[in-house]
Amino acid sequence: MPEGKSALVTGAATGIGRSAVLALARAGYDVAINYASSEAAARDTAAEAEKLGVKTLLVKCDVSDEAGVRAMLASVGEAFGHLDVLVNNAGTTASWKPKDLESLSLDDWDRVFAVNVRGLFQVTRAALPLLKKGAKPCIVNTASIVGLRPGPQPLPYAASKAAVVNLTKTLAWNLGPDIRVNAVAPGWMEGDWMKRMLKDKYEDLMGKRAKATPLKRVVTADDVAETMMTLVESNRFVTGEVIVIDGGFTSST
Numbered sequence: 001m002p003e004g005k006s007a008l009v010t011g012a013a014t015g016i017g018r019s020a021v022l023a024l025a026r027a028g029y030d031v032a033i034n035y036a037s038s039e040a041a042a043r044d045t046a047a048e049a050e051k052l053g054v055k056t057l058l059v060k061c062d063v064s065d066e067a068g069v070r071a072m073l074a075s076v077g078e079a080f081g082h083l084d085v086l087v088n089n090a091g092t093t094a095s096w097k098p099k100d101l102e103s104l105s106l107d108d109w110d111r112v113f114a115v116n117v118r119g120l121f122q123v124t125r126a127a128l129p130l131l132k133k134g135a136k137p138c139i140v141n142t143a144s145i146v147g148l149r150p151g152p153q154p155l156p157y158a159a160s161k162a163a164v165v166n167l168t169k170t171l172a173w174n175l176g177p178d179i180r181v182n183a184v185a186p187g188w189m190e191g192d193w194m195k196r197m198l199k200d201k202y203e204d205l206m207g208k209r210a211k212a213t214p215l216k217r218v219v220t221a222d223d224v225a226e227t228m229m230t231l232v233e234s235n236r237f238v239t240g241e242v243i244v245i246d247g248g249f250t251s252s253t
Helices: 015-026 039-050 066-080 106-131 155-175 192-211 221-233
Strands: 005-009 029-035 056-060 085-088 138-142 180-186 242-245
Touching (some): 005 015, 015 029, 015 039, 015 085, 015 221, 029 039, 029 066, 056 066, 066 106, 085 106, 106 138, 106 155, 138 155, 138 221, 155 180, 155 242, 180 221, 221 242
Parallel strands (some): 005 029, 029 056, 138 180, 180 242
């Protein structure tokens, strides 16, 4: 049995990734913190995690780069020796004008799929030897509500998250019984991501979404991390599932 608990979180500098790192740290996991460009934010996240008494490892890597991914997992192996948890959270999106298909760049389309879909697969595949050394290992993927139902988000982002939903289920079939694979699908979430999407309409539209939600607020990154931790620490007979985190909005519309 490996000593200590360890995890890797991709896209861990900010948002859901940061909240996942801190939730894992509070549960006693040493955490490898992956980032692609936000080094300062990643260092801040690592510092906060270390205050909770765990070890951290900063690993810069674009998850769409296969060689970089292999090198990242080699570093994680040297530092921790095994993995109990992999959180595939790294993601990107594209800009577009809603309902105007010509406004989409195919280069942006390819980039979104390279990070959100191929990147998830590459990290998972490279992590398997370390996960197989872990205790009751599991994987949690970050999907999105737009991977399950239509929305105003850019088409490649929505399609990529639908692919994450499918990958979650097919990986669960392929990696069982040793490794559980589940996903979370957040709804509209407060913070910088939605601010970039909604721009000057952020406050108005988020307020309207909160009023239309049975729990009367929108999702937070901490809400998502909390649900991730239930999939990590509990629900031992759950795999291949996608947990919607939206305060009941989709069930009431």
